[in-house]
Amino acid sequence: MKLHHLRxxxxxxEEGHFGRAAERxxxxxxxxxxxxxxxxxxxxxxxxxxxxxxxELTEGGKVLLRHARHILANVDxxxxxxxxFRRSESNEINTGxxxxxxxxxxxxxxxxxFKSHHTELLMKSVLAGHAPDLIRxxxxxxxxxxxxxxxxxxxxxxxxxxxxxxxxxxxxxxxxRLATAGGVISLDRLAPENFVLCxxxxxxxxxxxxxxxxxxxxxxxxxxxxxxxxxAIIPMVSAGFGISIVPDSLRNSLHGGVVFLPxxxxxxxxxxLLATRHRDASPAIHKxxxxxxxxxxATGLTVPDxxxxxxx
Numbered sequence: 301m302k303l304h305h306l307r308x309x310x311x312x313x314e315e316g317h318f319g320r321a322a323e324r325x326x327x328x329x330x331x332x333x334x335x336x337x338x339x340x341x342x343x344x345x346x347x348x349x350x351x352x353x354x355x356e357l358t359e360g361g362k363v364l365l366r367h368a369r370h371i372l373a374n375v376d377x378x379x380x381x382x383x384x385f386r387r388s389e390s391n392e393i394n395t396g397x398x399x400x401x402x403x404x405x406x407x408x409x410x411x412x413x414f415k416s417h418h419t420e421l422l423m424k425s426v427l428a429g430h431a432p433d434l435i436r437x438x439x440x441x442x443x444x445x446x447x448x449x450x451x452x453x454x455x456x457x458x459x460x461x462x463x464x465x466x467x468x469x470x471x472x473x474x475x476x477r478l479a480t481a482g483g484v485i486s487l488d489r490l491a492p493e494n495f496v497l498c499x500x501x502x503x504x505x506x507x508x509x510x511x512x513x514x515x516x517x518x519x520x521x522x523x524x525x526x527x528x529x530x531x532a533i534i535p536m537v538s539a540g541f542g543i544s545i546v547p548d549s550l551r552n553s554l555h556g557g558v559v560f561l562p563x564x565x566x567x568x569x570x571x572x573l574l575a576t577r578h579r580d581a582s583p584a585i586h587k588x589x590x591x592x593x594x595x596x597x598a599t600g601l602t603v604p605d606x607x608x609x610x611x612x
Contacts, residue, residue, distance in 0.1 A: 451504035
């Protein structure tokens with residue numbers, strides 16, 4: 301029995317149809333049917349009941365499916381471990397950024413300093429994405445370190461290092477009636493406005509804190525447009541879809557057509573966190589994490605329980 305036999309079998313079992321499974325696998329249906337027949341012959345058991353509209357697993361097929369998934373999961377884990385070991389041996393660090401964290405000047409400055417002090421390390425494969433996706437890639441071993449905004453979910457096996465806190469700011473189109481007000485702006489003045497917000501699953505605690513602050517100011521934000529990522533809000537505001545409240549460092553995106561204004565008498569902020577695998581044995585990751593532990597210790601930042609917990 302070969303691993304590709306198990307992958308083919310799982311695809312057919314999950315799709316319940318040879319045609320859809322073949323399309324998912326990127327192969328023709330006749331070769332797929334032949335491979336399943338060879339697998340059935342090899343283990344001497346019928347795996348599927350052929351129906352007019354597809355296939356159903358036999359009882360024996362259900363037993364094999366459970367073990368096949370477990371086998372392939374172990375193979376994937378082994379390959380991820382080998383890749384992590386290879387990067388550790390070659391001093392590679394694959395980094396990721398979510399929530400527009402690369403615009404934060406403190407993060408950029410610390411990265412430049414780290415690279416200048418550790419020329420023996422190779423920083424590569426910089427990825428931008430949603431925090432949940434980067435956490436998944438981190439756990440799978442495809443990313444070694446990720447800069448994210450605080451999440452509300454518990455993150456098993458993840459170690460978080462608080463890097464820096466930054467205020468939130470109002471972002472408006474340049475032709476907005478409040479854009480020329482100058483100075484600071486109170487949150488209650490935004491009550492009648494249409495907002496452009498980021499999907500909650502991708503920013504977690506930032507979304508919850510913003511909603512709580514608006515409710516405290518006496519309103520619920522009117523939102524007809526959602527952005528997949530925080531940094532995507534800026535061009536949407538520039539295009540006139542609405543206003544928003546974002547991390548102040550996004551003004552460094554240098555996107556035209558918008559104005560940033562600070563919020564008045566409001567301690568509404570967000571943090572940048574460095575996420576790494578708990579107890580990652582890589583010497584390169586140890587150096588990288590230590591660099592940001594140093595800066596977080598200097599600023600006195602901590603990770604409150606409301607942000608997340610690390611399960612050992």
